[in-house]
Amino acid sequence: MRFSLNQWTTRYWPLPDLAAGCASAGVTGVGLWREPVGEYGVARTSKLMREHGLTVTSLCRGGFFQREDAVENNRRAIEEAAELGTSVLCLVSGGLPEGSRDLDGARSRVADVLAELAPYAGEHGVQLALEPLHPMYCSDRCVVSTLAQALDIAAPFPSAQVGVMIDTYHLWWDPDAWTGIARAGAEGRLSLFQVADWVTPLPEGVLTGRGMLGDGCVELRRFREAVDATGYTGPIEVEIFNDAVWAMPGPDALDLTLSRYHEHVA
């Protein structure tokens, strides 16, 4: 089973309940987030996952390279990923520094910090997975805006150390997404495939408006097939930030997500 539940889809489901709920639904993969894992304890989370037969498919997230403590903070994230037994650390690069208009500079800094982190990731068996975020997040969240750009930034590094995320929510609009997916596969950099749908109108702040699979306009199955065509056989993580899904009890949200996954993705 390639389905993996990203923890943020069921954001308010406590970790032990999530682990038990996934196991009881036959789900074998979960994508975890650093904050709730940190609260529960990394070693304790790792043990909890093993006890429920769960594989950690990714850790979200490192990045935010504009911050002063970026290198130190991301080294800790690499260590946590290794301790959780996942080889994928999702990186959201961060936006422009407060008051800055130097987009080229911010993008250069991503490459510079990656250069400091990549060998350390390699030593820990972790691939840094650069995530291009939708261009509407460029100023405040992620200056890496397209898959081609992410691959260009990754290019100087060994593919075992730096890869890219393919998330349908962020890439669906891009006419070059298909070329980019093939390139990511050919270059051995396709770290992880995530799915969510695109729905409008976008909510204020545009953070929590991701659509449940099938509710929007993304050709989800076409993306899955394009990713598979590269030879990728890894997990398919469902990551949906959506107030209505968050308001559901965890087991119900998981049931709905699983059923939509089978209908629209698998």
Add this chain to the structure above:
Amino acid sequence: MRFSLNQWTTRYWPLPDLAAGCASAGVTGVGLWREPVGEYGVARTSKLMREHGLTVTSLCRGGFFQREDAVENNRRAIEEAAELGTSVLCLVSGGLPEGSRDLDGARSRVADVLAELAPYAGEHGVQLALEPLHPMYCSDRCVVSTLAQALDIAAPFPSAQVGVMIDTYHLWWDPDAWTGIARAGAEGRLSLFQVADWVTPLPEGVLTGRGMLGDGCVELRRFREAVDATGYTGPIEVEIFNDAVWAMPGPDALDLTLSRYHEHVA
């Protein structure tokens, strides 16, 4: 003076007041919108502009090619542009048809409808100016999302008939924007340059959150210089959709816009 006031920046300023206000501020160019022009009357608007020494730098907007009456409606827009004496008809392509996920199909339709319209535009001395809109509008407003894509769609047509808009609000995030601007100039397709700034957080629906010049993170002057470097000597239209600016009296909004234009663009 290259400054031009796009009518939507001072959306609620009645046309006669706008014309008088521009003339008294020494402004010589305005970009007009079809709806208020239609209400006032096209011939009457044309006369009003002449009387105040104003040049119409563009007519916004044709497009919405997914609609059944797209060809007929855009032919009327071409005629109106010609009657107003502007050679630039801004085209916003439209999004996906209701319930559709066929993004490639919607993009193909843009090319098909353009093929029907382009000769008619040419006969009227009007260049159809395809506007790439920010990818956050891809599903509901404009399936043309990047400058490169707009230029690819325009490529089969004579440059006198089909060009592209350069709007900083829509393009600022794109790492390929600079290459695209140079290409647009080299191919004779740089129809018009528009400016607005990017600010966050985005409001619900993401339509009215454009920033006053200088309030955001766009390298406005760098864009102006890149556009000028292609040999473009045309108008620089300020088009800002912003509730706070709309709430200002027209003359005050124009004063602010002019002063910010000189500070951040000229």
